[in-house]
Amino acid sequence: MRQMSEALQHDIVIVGGGGAGLRAAIAVAQLDPNLSLAVVSKVYPMRSHTVAAEGGAAAVIKDNDSFEAHCYDTISGSDWLADQDAVELFVDEAPRELIQMEHWGCPWNREPDGRVSVRPFGGMTIERTWFASDKTGFHMLHTLFQTLLQYDAVKRYDEWFATKLLIEDGRCQGVVAIEMRTGQIRCIKAKAVILSTGGAGRIFPFTTNGAIKTGDGTALAYKAGVPLKDMEFVQYHPTGLPGTGILITEAARGEGGVLLNKHGERYLKDYDLGEPLEVDDPKHPQKRTMELGPRDRLCQAFMKEHEKGNTIESPFGDVVHLDIRHIGEKKINKLLPFVRELAKNYAGIDPVHEPIPVRPVVHYMMGGIHTDIDTATPMPGLYAVGECACISINGANRLGSNSLTKLLVFGKRAGVAAAKYVRSCGKFDDSSLESQTASEQARIAAIFNRTSGNERIAAVRGDMHHAMESGAGIYRHDATLATTCEKLAMVRKRLGNIQLDDRSNCFNTELTTMLELENMVDIAEAVAHSARQRTESRGSHQRTDFPERDDQKFLKHSMAYRTEDGTPRVEYLDVVITKWPPAKRVYGEKPIESGA
């Protein structure tokens, strides 16, 4: 391995060039151009997985909508596990941030009068999801990236892979990262670090997440002693394409698409999600009802239908049908062109003429690095934002289209908070950062140079996938989770037996894949152990042995701290309740008046 000791230095280092990281970067650049700012990203920023988001971003903008309604939808959607102070802040700030995106050039769909259009989304009382046809994330990411290009002072480290946080004097003071082109492992010092490394859907085999979503930043923080919050809450999306896991956006249902079982029935009617209206009824689709219920409930309904034998067999596991034919070719081309393209290419059917086969697929991590509402972690100098962070506005179940908005609202907040911190943090001891870097170089060199061991990355990763899918999926039980935890412990042991083929320094993706796998095993264990210890059912976390929500014991965030052997110690933290005391989640009828 190439060693290189000279350190790089900045005021703020942002690790992650997705929506959250780029928004934070623009905030810093605008606030104080004199700050030295760096963005480190393992892929070119415009490749970040924000690019794949399709459906849209939520914010109250229309006259028929209200602050209370968006808060209520988010909180009830979260099964009351969201922190309500964070939700209020989020909902309040959301419209300004989406207007800001508009001013930066995001091509939002428009009404004839030139105002932005909104569409309905799952679990939302009112249509409030802004969209750029069905490539919202793509347009937002490119808009942010192109906007950032005008700030000459921002130093980008594209295709640099962060491997470790540098902690000294009780503060985060930088990162170690591999420059992929050369293989050099470098120390990047900073007064503050913002992690925005995205989710970790790749700990499961079947996911909408791209290859890069391996939870690196989450694992880096976890290894540095920062707790991971609510890791047991993993969102499945009800409509992934079988085989690939490619997402068919919820917007397909927002525009009127319906879900059918093998008898052609809209089976959701049997699952406490209200009564179906005919698809040609002008009131269809009804908000917070049937196909526009929340994702957790729709995925659970699929599992029950599967048990009843009502799903349809396919070579890649059972499916149901998402039927959008009645929307018509013209509207599909205008509002859902990407859905059509994806279904044609990857399912071999044209949704204008045939229903789309779909099944639940791992989609989003509600849990992540514990932060306060200013995105600060308990570690001074370390901030986290985006899908890697848990603030928490998502609680036990995120509502679709809240995440893209969250990247912006809290991305900006992270930039502002970090800038404020670096101006006042003063000087501290950083004498060991270079020796810490040297030991990280040695750790990585040992992996790189290992000549013993007979395991391949793919095999170990496959067993991690199997452990997660078989025991920590949509329905869980103490017994399945116990097995998952045992299997993960074995997987962890095998990491040390992996021998790499690739001994080149330049663009060694086998090495980075190996480091990603190590990170994923940490995350997977945090998920499985946190899930095992939450003996209740709430939102996306359903325990067949504890089918009820238990507010007495578990109106709390789980906080996983990494211990020496890699497994977590789980503690709990109270949820912040402001105006919306815990109540039953009701869908399919008018929700309880908000603000109650």
Next chain:
Amino acid sequence: MPQETITLEVFRYRPEEDKQSTFQNYDVPYHEHWVVLDAINWIKDNVDGTLSYRWSCRMGVCGSCGMMINGEPKLTCAVFLKDYFPKVIRVEPLVNFPVERDLVIDMDGFMEKLKSVKPWIIRDDTDQMDQEYLQTPSQLAAYKDFSMCINCMLCYSACPVLDGDPEFIGPAALALAHRYNLDSRDKGNEQRQDIMGAEEGVWGCAFVGECTEVCPKNVNPAGAIQQAKIASTKAWYRSVLLPWGKR
């Protein structure tokens, strides 16, 4: 029935070990539903961890996985083995770029070109955050197609001008510049004129149209360049003939 296979003939180049590039053949299980990227991932996972390439979304939107497939620039997550089977598939890095290693090209040049066209909204007023700028559906439609570029670089590989003149800004960056020029919210036309109207700008284009042919996202960069040439000519006339007038 034994598993059918298909052969991938893959370009290899590791700057530390190899004096020059070579091709390496891999026999890969053939599945009808596999894209070429699935086959490459299978190689990496099962037989040769030393093969380097970029990919992420595997749904044709991140723009990472462009390669030459039998001599044509393609997104490898969007082309299927079945379209080539049973013939050998030749996999090479995108042409008209330096190669970092194996199938990984050097993107530095493009990143600079992209920045040079100022692909962001330029206005002289300050942002009023209480409302969106109005933009009608037809104003949106005027530039929408040109905003669909995923920066996959297929058009750079197809471009005969870039083959001879690496300085040419190239189809994707010019299309993006044009996208902002056409955006009713933008007032940056003039600021982009210098670079657009320069020799390596729109006038570098020989209008062969290969870029539009290969674009997987129907961006039509050739059309953008053609439109921009006309706009650029008008701007030139205005600047020559009416230096004192409203430009």
